Amino acid sequence: MTLDTENITQALCREIATVTRKEEKEIRADGSLHDNGIDSMSFLELLLFIKREWGVDFLEEGIPPEAQKDIHSLAEHIQWKSEKK
Amino acid sequence: MSVSENMFCDISGMDWMISYIGWKSRSLPSRSNHFSVIAQVTDSFRFPDLEEKISRLKKLRAFLAGSVKRRFPVWIPRWYWGENFGPGILCESVSSEEEGAIRNFLPQGVAVKIRFFPRQKKLSFTFSHTVFDGIGAEKFIAFLLGPEFRDEPPFLRFPPDIPQMKQSGKDLQKIMRQFPEKKILRLPDPGSRTENKFETLFLTREQYQLLASAVERKYGPFSFSIFILALLLCQLERDLFPSEPSKEFVFVPMSVDLRAAQKLENDLFFNRWALMPLLVSRKILASGIPETFKHLRKLYTEALASRTPQTFFQASEAMKYVPFRLIDLFVRMNPARTLGTVMFSFLNSAGAMEGKIRNLYHCPTMPCGNTLGFFANVYDGNFNLVISRRPWKDDGKFLCFRRNLFEKLQEGEV
Structure with missing residues (x-):
């Protein structure tokens, strides 16, 4: 199944809202993880979610800087990694 | 009334x-x-x-x-x-x-x-x-x-129904069983019942930003709180812990990042610390901060993956109380296991309160003589670290540890 960046972005926003205990509408896809209230623990939770949901493992190597710009960029990077597998 | x-x-x-x-x-x-x-x-x-x-x-x-x-x-x-x-x-x-x-x-x-x-x-x-x-x-x-003061605060409530036992209690009990008493390190002095002493370090916004940037460059984004715990434990291993080969682990009973919960689902029950006790191998501590950081991140990840703290958070109101009854039973059977070595707590931030507070930090009291408590937080861009302890017979080693730790933080040595 081909992954759609938009769907990944939406799923990431939902999960970020969950781990930061915010309303989903408060999460901005054009904002960075930091802007959206992610901290060290919720970051780990997010990485676990990405691994569970799309099989992309950032736990060891972390997320590259270009994918940290905003949630869209992260979604694109997840899609790229997932297709590369 | x-x-x-x-x-x-x-x-x-x-x-x-x-x-x-x-x-x-x-x-x-x-x-x-x-x-x-x-x-x-x-x-x-x-x-x-x-x-x-x-x-x-x-x-x-x-x-x-x-x-x-x-x-x-x-x-x-x-x-x-x-x-x-x-x-x-x-x-x-x-x-x-x-x-x-x-x-x-x-x-x-x-x-x-x-x-x-x-x-x-x-x-x-x-x-x-x-x-x-x-x-x-x-x-x-x-x-x-704050600006919304009322004569009656919003955090009083009526009791919940009698709890029922479910998986969350069993999960916590399982975790508690993983702590083999004989292998857990204790601090050298049995401690006294004297009043707690507090050692404090404050870094300005500029100092903190330099330190945090250096940490993130080396260990990746959102790594600061884990780095702080890694630094504390490595420095303890180097300066303070006794060289007892039989004691293989340091027990960190609480290690928390509470600010993940910015909006509480239930304002009335805000005891939301993650029950995330960690058992950290001293061999890894001796190998240095980078290895310790990786190890701690793995432990945190495993704890998060086990969903135990989340189970606790997401449990129904009644379910939240059950685990403590089980822990109580466990502790009564194994009283020595309650004595942790290090308590670590980190708050990412704390909201400014109507512009009346320019800095805020916690000073925990350690209930047991042979424990050390660390509280770290960032308030309005300033970094605070408080070490809570009881005075020991020989304070020399502790003061050496404190000096080395504070120097490293002030100089941004990561």
């Missing part, structure tokens, strides 16, 4: 763990394990305003003057109103030069003591841990100093 209208009531932020284990909590808040929160206030703060607000809190003060009793058949500790037992809250201005009162002492019938030090522009809040946890304390301070 009469006592009979509310025979008993759960209180927000009550430290269930401490109540169950009963370190010092014997039903009265004044006899529990206290902790302080120090707020450095700005010039806009007026002490008479605070006194006036507190005088309006009649219902809360009656509530706080109560006591804890356990209720048959599940032995959940419950708070009973006690309007005839004491003032509930004490508030005073202190004109002496005495340091901003990190003196965790509460008279009988008092659950919160507030002291204002005008010269240092400090407010010292001492809380009974039977009644408040760290987040609860901050919410209480925000309530007192």
Whole structure:
């Protein structure tokens, strides 16, 4: 199944809202993880979610800087990694 | 309101763990394990305003003057109103030069003591841990100093139904069983019952940003709190821990990042610390900070993957109480295992309260002699680290550890 960046972005926003205990509408896809209230623990939770949901493992190597710009960029990077597998 | 209208009531932020284990909590808040929160206030703060607000809190003060009793058949500790037992809250201005009162002492019938030090522009809040946890304390301070003050605070509530046992309790019990007593390191001195001492380090916004940037460059984004714990443990291993090969692990009973919960699902129960006890191998500590950082990140990830803290958070109201009954049973069978070595707590931030507070940090009291407590937070861009301890017979090694640790942080050595 081909992954759609938009769907990944939406799923990431939902999960970020969950781990930061915010309303989903408060999460901005054009904002960075930091802007959206992610901290060290919720970051780990997010990485676990990405691994569970799309099989992309950032736990060891972390997320590259270009994918940290905003949630869209992260979604694109997840899609790229997932297709590369 | 009469006592009979509310025979008993759960209180927000009550430290269930401490109540169950009963370190010092014997039903009265004044006899529990206290902790302080120090707020450095700005010039806009007026002490008479605070006194006036507190005088309006009649219902809360009656509530706080109560006591804890356990209720048959599940032995959940419950708070009973006690309007005839004491003032509930004490508030005073202190004109002496005495340091901003990190003196965790509460008279009988008092659950919160507030002291204002005008010269240092400090407010010292001492809380009974039977009644408040760290987040609860901050919410209480925000309530007192924030713009939305009401005569009746929003954190009183009625008791839940009797809990039922489900998976969350079993999961926690399983985790507790993983801590083999003989392999856990204790600090060398058995400790005394003397008053806690606090060592504090403050980094300015600029110093903190330099340090945080250096940490993120080396260890990746959102790595600061794990790095701080790695640095503390490695420095402890180097300077303070005894060289006992039989003791293989350091037990960190709490390691928390509470600020993940920016919006609480339930304002009434804000005892949201992640019950995330860690057992850290000393061999890894000896290999240095980078390896320790990786190891801690793995431990955190495993703990998060096990969903245990989340199970705790997401459990129904009633389900949250069950695990502590199980832990209580476990502790009674294995009393020595409750004595942790290091407690670590990290708050990512704390909201500014109507511009009246320019910095805020916690001073936990360590209930056991041979434990050390570390509290770190970032408030309004400033970094605070507080080490809580009881004085030892030979303080030399500790002071060496403290100096080395503070120097590394000040110089941004990562």
